[in-house]
Amino acid sequence: MIITVASFKGGVGKTTTAIHLAAFLQGQGRTLLVDADPNRSALGWASRGELPFEVMDEWAAGQKVDARVNVVIDTQARPIAEDLSALAATCDLLVLPTTPDILALDALVLTIEYLKAIRSPHYRILITSIPPKPSKAGEEVKALLQEANLPVFEQGIRRFAAFQKAALQGLPVYSVKDPRAEAGWQDYENVGQEILDIMAARAFDAPSQGMSDRGDFF
Numbered sequence: 001m002i003i004t005v006a007s008f009k010g011g012v013g014k015t016t017t018a019i020h021l022a023a024f025l026q027g028q029g030r031t032l033l034v035d036a037d038p039n040r041s042a043l044g045w046a047s048r049g050e051l052p053f054e055v056m057d058e059w060a061a062g063q064k065v066d067a068r069v070n071v072v073i074d075t076q077a078r079p080i081a082e083d084l085s086a087l088a089a090t091c092d093l094l095v096l097p098t099t100p101d102i103l104a105l106d107a108l109v110l111t112i113e114y115l116k117a118i119r120s121p122h123y124r125i126l127i128t129s130i131p132p133k134p135s136k137a138g139e140e141v142k143a144l145l146q147e148a149n150l151p152v153f154e155q156g157i158r159r160f161a162a163f164q165k166a167a168l169q170g171l172p173v174y175s176v177k178d179p180r181a182e183a184g185w186q187d188y189e190n191v192g193q194e195i196l197d198i199m200a201a202r203a204f205d206a207p208s209q210g211m212s213d214r215g216d217f218f
Helices: 014-026 041-047 081-089 102-117 137-147 161-169 181-205
Strands: 002-005 031-035 054-057 070-074 093-098 123-127
Touching: 002 014, 014 031, 014 041, 014 070, 014 093, 014 161, 014 181, 031 041, 041 054, 081 102, 093 102, 093 181, 123 137, 123 181, 161 181
Parallel strands: 002 070, 002 093, 031 054, 031 070, 093 123
Antiparallel strands: none
């Protein structure tokens, strides 16, 4: 299974999402996180501590990938249209993180318009950095996306300082000492389970098609 995390805007939790989806999938089977972002944020995260899965750049990853390996790809922020088209065509699910603010949503609209133009059906929007109550920003944005008939994860990712601690320590959030660390991990566990359910439903609907080609996906 290949999961690609992409966004037309930086600062929406792209690398945090890639790290924690890889951590979840590692619990299902061997998983590789490919850092295809020139900033090498995922590799930097891994270098500061210890992660339960392999992290490498796109050049080193080619020889490691086979049908038995789950792959999560952390992509370059603001990919050009041609790159987004290639990413969408060579993964099983494109995850599009967005924060519930107008600038991030404007960037998301551009991404969705392009995905619709190339008729890519395999993407889902993940709302991240949801502010605590009494703010209703997360719920309002989710409702707005659903009203527009856009695919959005039921589970969003709440804004916790534990994620910043995890990045600084080079760990998954469940390994840091913070009172909200477990809640942050639970959010990503729920998203991971949604992904497994999506893949299972797709396999049931079209058993003869199988998963995406494991060819060149960079």
